[in-house]
Amino acid sequence: AQSVTQLDSHVSVSEGTPVLLRCNYSSSYSPSLFWYVQHPNKGLQLLLKYTSAATLVKGINGFEAEFKKSETSFHLTKPSAHMSDAAEYFCVVSVTQGGGNKLTFGTGTQLKVEL
Amino acid sequence: KAGVTQTPRYLIKTRGQQVTLSCSPISGHRSVSWYQQTPGQGLQFLFEYFSETQRNKGNFPGRFSGRQFSNSRSEMNVSTLELGDSALYLCASSLVTSRSHDTQYFGPGTRLTVL
Numbered sequence: 001a002q003s004v005t006q007l008d009s010h011v012s013v014s015e016g017t018p019v020l021l022r023c024n025y026s027s028s029y030s031p032s033l034f035w036y037v038q039h040p041n042k043g044l045q046l047l048l049k050y051t052s053a054a055t056l057v058k059g060i061n062g063f064e065a066e067f068k069k070s071e072t073s074f075h076l077t078k079p080s081a082h083m084s085d086a087a088e089y090f091c092v093v094s095v096t097q098g099g100g101n102k103l104t105f106g107t108g109t110q111l112k113v114e115l
Numbered sequence: 116k117a118g119v120t121q122t123p124r125y126l127i128k129t130r131g132q133q134v135t136l137s138c139s140p141i142s143g144h145r146s147v148s149w150y151q152q153t154p155g156q157g158l159q160f161l162f163e164y165f166s167e168t169q170r171n172k173g174n175f176p177g178r179f180s181g182r183q184f185s186n187s188r189s190e191m192n193v194s195t196l197e198l199g200d201s202a203l204y205l206c207a208s209s210l211v212t213s214r215s216h217d218t219q220y221f222g223p224g225t226r227l228t229v230l
Binding site: 034036041042043044045046049090094097098100101102103104105106107108 | 119146148150157158159160163165170171173205207217218219220221222223224226
């Protein structure tokens with residue numbers, strides 16, 4: 001079975017400082033991993049995805065994530081936080097099953113950005 | 116291109132009633148998946164449809180059902196509503212999901228409140 005663990009339920013940073021949201025995965029083979037963001041009362045927006053083409057993945061709004069197989073990690077980073085980054089972030093693994101695929105979500109990390 | 120649309124956005128029902136939620140995928144997308152989001156259980160996969168066929172199903176009781184039409188629009192139905200069914204129901208569409216790295220695009224969700 002595949003799963004993801006988000007190590008922090010809440011992260012608080014000051015505006016202009018780096019962001020680090022941690023995610024570890026468990027998979028019996030090479031996984032497809034995603035980061036989605038959810039702003040209050042909104043749906044989920046894709047930030048970036050890892051598909052084995054490159055271990056460092058760049059996404060939207062200055063976010064990036066690095067796939068580290070030896071550490072089974074896929075941490076999300078951003079050099080400088082902005083107030084608009086305050087939201088909930090989900091690390092997701094995709095499983096191919098029955099001809100289709102389904103997403104398994106982490107429990108989410110709530111990012112707070114303070115002035 | 117228009118995104119995934121879901122109707123209605125908000126719904127209030129009482130216990131024992133049934134409800135139908137609708138999802139229109141992005142034009143050209145043939146796969147539609149449904150997810151339930153609650154504070155306690157997080158985001159959980161309900162089911163996935165492709166070409167009017169259910170390919171995958173999550174661990175939900177039979178009260179939860181769905182279908183997909185020939186134009187790829189999908190509906191999900193919940194019968195005999197329980198208080199615990201109160202949740203945000205998210206629909207996601209994808210071109211195809213035969214590969215684990217295919218991206219799923221989410222709609223804004225339907226907020227169901229059961230009284």
